[in-house]
Amino acid sequence: MAFALNLYPVTYIARYNPETTKWDEEWFQVDSVTYDELMAMGEDERKAVLDKRNQMGIPTVSYTSQYAYGCFEGMKGFPTKDGGVAIFRPEENGKRFNNSMKGLYCPAFPVEQFVAASVEFVKRNAALGYVPKYNADWEKTGYADADSIYMRPFMNSEGAIGVGCSRQPYVVICATTVSAYFKKGLDGAVITNRIRATPNGTGYIKCASNYVISAIAKHEAEVKGFVECVYLDAVEHKYFQEGSSCNVFFVLKDGTLVTPELGDTILPGITRKSVIALAKECGMNVEERKVSLAEVQKNAVEFFVTGTAAGISPMTSLTDLDGKKVDFKDGTQEGTVAYKLQRLLKGRQYGLLEDPNNWNTVVIPGKN
Structure with a gap:
């Protein structure tokens, strides 16, 4: 399983409030379908569930959608050999995300809030079974095709159509399960x-x-x-x-x-x-x-x-x-x-x- 838009059921959304200078948080969940239930569905039924999860309620017309004015992170969570789950260096992703938003001249998401939201995000999705289980067979190939949680925090601007910098951005965290990245059969x-x-x-x-x-x-x-x-x-x-x-x-x-x-x-x-x-x-x-x-x-x-x-x-x-x-x-x-x-x-x-x-x-x- 490489990249696919098989979004996890729980999504994190925060929006900057200029009056309080804080980020108002909410958790977006359109269903409570467990991973096992999703896998037991027919293709059409499963696609309908996944399509709903991709509707996050953020503006369609924005600086982000019109001009690619936005930033994002790529980070991973891993099932560990002892049966646990861990996120790899989330504070580093939080620092880079914060720096990216500063570079775009919009309010920057606090690193501490980034890490806390990431941890809670994985916990909530794990409760519905959306965390891959550790497989000892992965060790034989040095984890070349091992599953992991690919987390995608990203910034999206408020609704806008003229060229400008965001003043009330959204921050979203979503995820899917991934394995190998590069396409098979290609070389060099x-x-x-x-x-x-x-x-x-x-x-x-x-x-x-x-x-x-x-x-x-x-x-x-x-x-x-x-x-x-x-x-x-x-x-x-x-x-x-x-x-x-x-x-x-x-x-x-x-x-x-x-x-x-x-x-x-x-x-x-x-x-x-x-x-x-x-x-x-x-x-x-x-x-x-x-x-x-x-x-x-x-x-x-x-x-x-x-x-x-x-x-x-x-x-x-x-x-x-x-x-x-x-x-x-x-x-x-x-x-x-x-x-x-x-x-x-x-x-x-x-x-x-x-x-x-x-x-x-x-x-x-x-x-x-």
Whole structure:
């Protein structure tokens, strides 16, 4: 099960009140159908239930719907080996969401309220059975196809039709269950000639409008048989930025792990931040700096991308705009850096390994 709009029954909605300068909260639930009941329904009946859940009562005509003026987060909750449920680093998502809203010049959602709402959101949906159960078979493949809760907090503006900045935004949290992110049967990454973000733009915030060009560029890559596209910088067209919706990492011949340095054109990924920390724990030399296409073609032995949805996904090759292809080690194989980091990351997220950094916020304590 990859991404699908199989929304959970309970949705969180908050709206900024300019008179009190606080966020008024409510819980939106159109049915109380349990997960088991939903799965027992016929296709048409199930679709009717899911369609109702997608009606959240927010304005159809808004700065968000008309101009892609909005921001969002991608975060995950995980069933843990001890029978519990945890959310991975929600405070980091809350900080980035808060920063994105500030970047859009609208009232920013408080981090503490973000975390509290996220925890309560998972609890309420878990009560209706909408949390995947831990499966020990996932361990055999390093959780490559394991189920998780994909949470989508997003901001939507008030009703509007002229170009402007929101003054009374909504914040919504919804979720669905997901597994593997990238499409099966495609392979390798390709450089796109499109530009994701320019200096002094919105590339550093998780802005909805940024993903229009990502959708187009990734589609073009998939049509050519590639699983992912990669952007170069807007100025010199030679330094890596990121993938369609993920950060990029390269392992050099001397074992150094490099990733493009953050700036106003690159999104500060939470998985990116976690991978850097894990690599340093393993004693690796990690460099955040400019990384050129020429350097990678000459000196890189591994290439992988990171993101909430992507996890740590190895790329077997990279093809440039001239058709030059460079092959890399298979990062799904034991002995590679990607393999090691993936098992450390997923092992901690799913509770197979200890969580020394306290990255997991426990929502439902384990019983095993």
